[in-house]
Amino acid sequence: MRLLGSAILLFALASPSWAGGTQGAAPFNFLFLDPHPRAATLGGAYGAMSRDLHSLTYNPAGLAGMENSEISFMHNEHFQGISQDYLAWGLSNKNLAFSLNSLSFGKVQRTTLSNPSGAGLDFFAIRDWAFSVAHARQYKDGFLSLGLAGKYLQEKIDAYQAQTAALDLGFIVSLEPQQEIPVALGVSLQNLGPSVKFQSAREELPVNLKTGLTYKPADKAILALDLNQPQRGNSTLHLGTEWQAIKFLALRAGFNGRNDADSGLTLGFGLKHSWGGQKVEPPYEPAPKRALLFDYAFIPYGDLGASHRISLGLRW
Secondary structure (H helix, E strand, O other), rough: HHOOOHHHHHHHHOHHHHOOOOOOOOOOOOHHHOOOHHHOOOOOOOOOOOOOOHHHHOOOHHHHOOOOOOOEEEEEOOOHHOOEEEEEEEOOOEEEEEEEEEEEEEEOOOOOOOOOOOOOOOOEEEEEEEEEEEEEEEEEEOOEEEEEEEEEEEEEEOEEEEEEEEEEEEEEEEEEHOOOOOOOEEEEEEEEEEOOOEEOEEEEOEEEEEEEEEEEEEOOEEEEEEEEOOOOOOOOOEEEEEEEEEEEEEEEEEEOOOOOOOOOOOEEEEEEEEEOOOOOOEEEEOEEEEEEEEEEEEEEOOHHHHEEEEEEEEEE
């Protein structure tokens, strides 16, 4: 029962419809659980991030102009035995990306009204899945980026399951390419799709309007701000900052307005080891510059515990 209660609390933390005290909770709220340490450490303020593989989850327009292909795997050791795994793959020459996001609540003790402790009963599993594919394009020399993501979603509790499809739409306007002003504005509409049936009940998807703003006060620093406006529930604010302390180390911190269990503060860092990219004379093409990436995020959830996200990535 403690683990099942933690599962319910997770949905409450991830869902504006619960946190805001409105009626009901939409299915597939695990979609609001940040799938990568960088985004998590920036408090989920990723709606205007450009040329980044992991913007797929927040605003697919951010995939436009990806400078490198990349593959990344993340494991999130969440509180109370809950775990999350995330695999993403992006192709820079096609501005195309794929991701697989899975959340598991581990083994949950089966209980009944006559046996609330579950003594002598077996366990069952709760698992959520999301498979996404996204494409983006740039226009007017990078001033405007448009993106579209399609998602297949599945939620399974014991022998019962529900599945559906959804769409994300987004755009990013960047003033840097033409005006040399390091500001970008991004807007995305998330989780557009039909209602989903779970057993005999039908529920609406957690539709969300995300508005993001980024500003680069220096070449090695970035500030990000997002506002989430769900169809049901209260709006939430998200803030993040990143500073490239040295060539291979980035320090990050943020605030996530969805985290009602603690202060909402987030901390983390990223490491990058690059090689290749030698300059050669024509007609030979330069060797691609490769990089090995390691990212970590620490997210406290008060008495529930803490979340530790670790990811490994390769760029080429």
